[in-house]
Amino acid sequence: MKILEHIAQDIIEKTSEIIKYPISITDNEGIIIGSTDKSRIGIFHQPSLEVIKKNVIVDCKSEIEKRILPGVSAPLKFNNNVIGVLGIVGEPREVENYVQLVKNQVEMMCQEAFRKEMVELKEKMVEMFVHQIIHYTENEDDRNGQILQSAKLLEFDLHTNRVCLLIDIKNFSETLSAKKTTDDLFGSFPLQYFQREVLSFLQLIFQENKDDFISFLSLERFIVIKSLPYPRSFTVLIESLNEKLQKINNFLESKYRLTACIAAGDVSSSLSGITESYHNAVKAMNIGMRFDPETHIHLYNERETLFRLLPKELTSNYQNKLLKLIAPLIQQDNYEILASTFIGFCKYNMNLSEASRNMYIHRNTIIYRLEKISEITSLQTSSFEHCMLLYTAIQCYEELKAEPAI
Known part of the structure; x- marks a missing residue:
């Protein structure tokens, strides 16, 4: 059994220090894979085959030529199968009291190593499966067959x-760079340990049943595919x-002086729907961090997020038509002032008094600027339909300005 081979020498070194016997x-083929005397590793040990065959504890006699030392050998079992043999070197009457104790300890360590290996294997499968889901497209039959197979397996x-x-871990890259230059301990800290610790903590927070899948997408972004088995599950979540x-941030702040934020997509029950939910969560995160960075929870189905997304969801042809409507306004030297005044007017329900009070601008100044906009664009700021077009056009232009140059 490979697990025993991987941990045998570590077990030997830790255990022999305690009981003081080699x-x-x-x-399971009688080859020594771990020994206090490392020169014996790789040697065939004949008595071990007898122990394996009979599945009983056997006393060994000293045979110098065959390099067999006196002692007691006991079968090591895993899932009721003999996977190897433990030997304690010494006078059989002296060491037999230790055999069962050490045997139990070795078998427990094998069980724990196997459990850990299975957990890591499943996490790798989940990681691969999550990446398959978020890149899912309906017209790729081969890949989709693999996704369905993975879904069945998991x-x-x-x-x-x-x-x-x-x-998302906020400002992670900047914080990491700063710590590496000022904190020697943090600079040498393996990043995979950080990722493992955060992932384990998120599993404690979000893992409520086997249908909840939690993985990482990068060092600073983690994903939770949360099951919603009951009618009110989403509301409760x-x-x-x-x-x-708050619990996540308490953990991050106490250990790493970092904080996080959360974005949620919409509810779905199919592969394509989960993919869409992921992309919508990405949109909600991007919009939220850009327009409301002080808020740490961003929901895609909130009206404000949907409103912010509107310009991005329009076709390029429709966006161009909107931009033509406000082209004369964009050319004005005081475009920023006029546009921000109009956006504020819309934000406060097209109510002049409320807009004036909250924007700290005189009512007459707002009226003058709105009339100026109407004169430049031929769009009437007293008309809801015209305001909707104008607002969306300005948002399109602002989005265009914000895009990084290629």
Whole structure:
């Protein structure tokens, strides 16, 4: 068994220090794979085959030529199968009291090593599966067949309602760079340990049943594909996000002086729907961090987020038509003042008194600027339909300005 081979020498070194007797471990073919005397590793140990065959504890006699030392050998079992043999070197009457104790300890360590290996294997499968889902497209038959196979293997129910959550570590790259130059301990700290610790903590916070999948997308972004098995599951989840985020931030702040934010997509129950939920969570995170960076929870289905997304969702042809409407306004030297005044006027429900009070601008100044906009664009700021077009056109232009140059 490979697990025993991987941990045999480590077990030997830790155990022999305690009981003060030389120890050896052979595999199920009688080859020594761990020994207090490392020169014996790789030697065939004949008595081990007898122990394996009979599945009993055997006393060994000293045979110098065959390099067999006196002692007691006991079978090591895993899932009721003999996987190797433990040998304690010494006078059989003296060491037999230790055999069962050490045997139990070795078998427990094998079980723990196997459990850990299975957990890591599943996490790698989940990681691969999550990446398959977020890049899912309906017209790729080969890849989609692999996704369905992975879903079956992981017992991922495609018909359960789910929502994608993103957890982003805020300013992680900047903080990491700063710490590496000022903190020697942090500079040498392996990043995979950080990722493992955060992932384990998120599993404690979000993992409520086997249908909840949690993985990482990068060092600073984690994903939760949360199952919603009951009618109110989504509502309950959203209501609990503040508390969950507080726990996450307490953990991050105490250990790494970092904080996080959360974005949630919409609810879906199919592969394409989960993919869409992920992309919508990304949109919600981007919009939220740009327009409301002080807020730490961003929901895609909130009206403000949907409104912010509107310019991005329009076709390029439609965007161009909107931009033509305000082209004369964009050319004005005081465009920024006129545009911000109009946006504020819309934000405060097209109510002059409310806009004036909250924007600290005289009512007559707002009226003058709105009339100026109407004169330049031929769009009437007293008309809801015209205001809607004008607002969307300005948002399109601002989005265009914000895009990085290629």
